[in-house]
Amino acid sequence: MRVHSADSGSSPAHGWPTDLPRSLMADIVGPELDSLATEVVEGVRQQVPELRFLFEGEAGERCRLGFIEFFEVLIEGAAASDPAVAGSARRQHEAFVTRAFLEGVEIDGVLAVYQAGARIVWNRLAAAGREAGVPPDQMYLLVKILLDRLEQMSATSADIYERLRGEPANLLGQHRRRLLQLLVQEVAPATDSVADLARQARWRVPERVACVAVGDGADRRGRAPIGLTPDVLTDFDRPDPFLLLPAPELPGRETMLGQSLAGATYAIGPSVCLGDAPVSLRLARRALVMVREGMLSPEAGAVRCDDHLPTLLLAGDEDCMRILTDKALAVFSDLPPERRLRLSETLLTWLSAGSSLVDVAEQLTVHPQTVRYRMRQIEALVGVDLADPARRFELLLALRFWLLSQKRTIPGW
Structure with a gap:
């Protein structure tokens, strides 16, 4: 839906009644303002759920305060027969529309927000007017103010969208x-x-x-x-x-x-x-x-x-890991490459499998007796108690790093 801007020859106050009693807006809108703002924000969240993210958290509170400021200006404008929105309220409105555009919301979505808010406002003010005994002709004037403002906001929003769409394509x-x-x-x-x-x-x-x-x-x-x-x-x-x-x-x-x-x-x-x-x-x-x-x-x-x-x-700190590996696995350094690789895999699997010969044999697809033979060789080389938690942890780190580094030097390993 394309909303056309207001006629450029029209004054900001075009269409606004000048014979509205000065106290009507203050008497009807003023007492309802804070709770009305909260109801509008929550109502828009429910009635336009696809855009509720525009009204969540701090953004929702800014919208609520902006709504209050907008109506405070509206009250003063009506009383003075001058509906022009003050600079701060106008900036609040432009900021909301700009954010909607930058979030990818189409203009129809912005207008849907206005329409949902207007319905909530009118239902509340109509009830307040009846309770206060406001004559129907004056309530009609109040409706006209709200509809004129809704039309003006819609036109302004469309203009903002057109301006934003006209920015350089690569911006x-x-x-x-x-x-x-x-x-x-x-x-x-x-x-x-x-x-x-x-x-x-x-x-x-x-x-x-x-x-x-x-x-x-x-x-x-x-x-x-x-x-x-x-x-x-x-x-x-x-x-x-x-x-x-x-x-x-x-x-x-x-x-x-x-x-x-x-x-x-x-x-x-x-x-x-x-x-x-x-x-x-x-x-x-x-x-x-x-x-x-x-x-x-x-x-x-x-x-x-x-x-x-x-x-x-x-692999995060290779220098540190190389020093640790050289220290922890120094006893393996003089072994032939194939034997070192075989014993390193066996020891790592044994440490990882909770020292179970059967589990190690299954993972390496060898006989348990082969694992027992290799572990005797390893214990003779290491010469320390492999049940010591600190030593086991150091060996686990060193073996994993050393075996990982072999993938760089042994193609297809």
Whole structure:
């Protein structure tokens, strides 16, 4: 539905009655104002549920206070035969309409909000007027004021939408790229900065996100993959492209990624709160490096960091892990490569399986007697009590890291 602006030759007060008693608005609207504002906000949430996010939390309270300010101006304007909305109330209205546009709400949705609010207002004021014994002709004048204001607000909102749509075509993309850079920078941004830029980028701020690092097979021409929902922020105009996925826990999100990134290798970072987006991206990029080095194996091109957090932890500080490994496994360093590999696998499986020879034999597909023989060799080499918890933990870390690092040097291992 297209709403046309009011005639440019009309004054702001066009159509407003001038013979309305000065006290009517104050007497009828004033006592109802605070509870009426609350009822309007809650009523709009219920009657226009697809737009209730515009009225949640702090945004809902701003709308409630804006409604009160609007009617306070309206009361004063009617009493003075001057309905022009004061600067502050006008800015409140423009801010609401601009936010709706930036959130992707069509003009019809904004008008539906006005209509729902107007119905609630009229029902309350009609009841108050009857209770106060206001003559019907004066209630008619009050209705006319409300309808004129609704028409004027609708026309103003349509003008705002037209102006916003006329901005440069690439401006929205610029806002979204700036927002993405802000969200993944290592220094935490100010909450207000994120909120302001999100509004300009027409992006609804989510509670949780996951970053996705994209590697081999991706389109390197700076174009985002097709098939992604509009809430996904992307940056493919760089040598290490990535994207930020809001609400990664929603059904179908990973399927969408698989279809949009078909043919590419990519790593899905852990699902984190928005403030930890840099952590998710850092782990996703680390996983992608480990895929290239053969340390992780993707499934259908994808690696989920949530499935490999212990491995990512081991690779997080390789210098420290190399020192630990050299120290803990020094007794294995002079063994022939094949024997060292065989004994290392046996010891790691034995430590992980709770020291059960039968379980170890099943996992290694060897005879329990073979495991017993190898463990005697290991105990002779290590020369310490393998039941000691601290020693077991150190060996577990060292063995996992050493075996993981062998995947870099032994093709197909």
